[in-house]
């Protein structure tokens with residue numbers, strides 16, 4: 276009882292709703308009074324069948340997904356999807372288009388190049404990834420097999436406000452760090468994938484949503500685990516799925532529904548992010564990285580006048596119970612990751628600490 280919880284600004288694995296953690300704790304020793312804990316049940320048991328089916332149903336409900344999409348719970352993180360996407364969707368003689376907006380999209384592109392022909396449709400690397408490409412920056416290839424983009428750039432703190440146009444090609448999205456942060460029109464996508472450990476649950480499961488028509492592209496010669504068609508046919512139970520991680524994702528989905536779904540989450544996220552951006556804009560002491568129109572609701576990045584001050588900031592914030600504010604090594608500075616489960620009070624505490632810090636050192 277009375278466990279001290281820090282405000283955890285970690286980019287991932289990230290903070291989870293306390294109610295979810297408490298429920299999981301209670302079911303660790305005995306799931307729903309069965310006498311067997313959640314990590315000890317068979318993935319073929321009726322208890323787990325109910326869990327995975329309900330998790331899928333709740334995610335479908337939250338995202339208003341239609342029946343022409345399938346849902347998979349896979350392992351290997353978003354990183355394995357960097358390979359699986361081209362292996363399944365990029366046919367011989369075809370080209371895949373990539374929009375490069377940060378470290379993760381670069382990695383996705385690097386893996387796809389090992390599989391087939393790729394075309395960089397746009398990149399903002401020359402501007403240190405401080406913005407999302409504008410529609411007229413995007414130059415698609417003639418008839419791409421798909422167009423891949425990263426909806427939220429976890430390291431740089433930028434986020435797409437609207438999907439890129441693809442001229443009819445299937446749109447494939449790495450949504451690892453912003454899935455379920457706002458309503459999403461799934462119908463505009465061919466595929467969406469997301470490692471769970473940012474906004475969905477613990478590390479160990481990756482959510483993959485795919486339009487059924489695309490499953491025809493999966494060739495039998497693929498390694499079985501990487502074959503989307505086979506994984507869909509097996510309902511993510513071809514082999515042992517990450518039982519515990521799927522269970523937690525299911526609890527998070529229920530928590531989202533109880534809290535008003537994605538419309539309500541979007542409202543909360545805009546409110547939390549505005550608090551922090553307003554504080555950053557209020558003083559020249561803070562130097563936000565992302566251009567205003569590209570700002571992320573999930574990962575907020577900024578610099579201070581010197582690296583010494585940034586190190587002090589991180590250290591003193593930790594002493595005030597605010598953890599993991601150090602920016603990614605590729606851009607330095609500071610980063611506050613404030614996913615769905617991150618409480619508003621934590622952002623208020625950070626803003627108040629920032630004002631004091633700026634007053635002292637500015």
Ligand SMILES: *Cc1c(COP(=O)(O)O)cnc(C)c1O
Pocket residue numbers: 287351352353354355379425427428429449450451452470471473
């Ligand atoms: C964290 C992250 C990844 C990597 O996820 P893994 O599950 O560790 O492979 C990929 N893309 C984005 C946008 C991320 O934030």
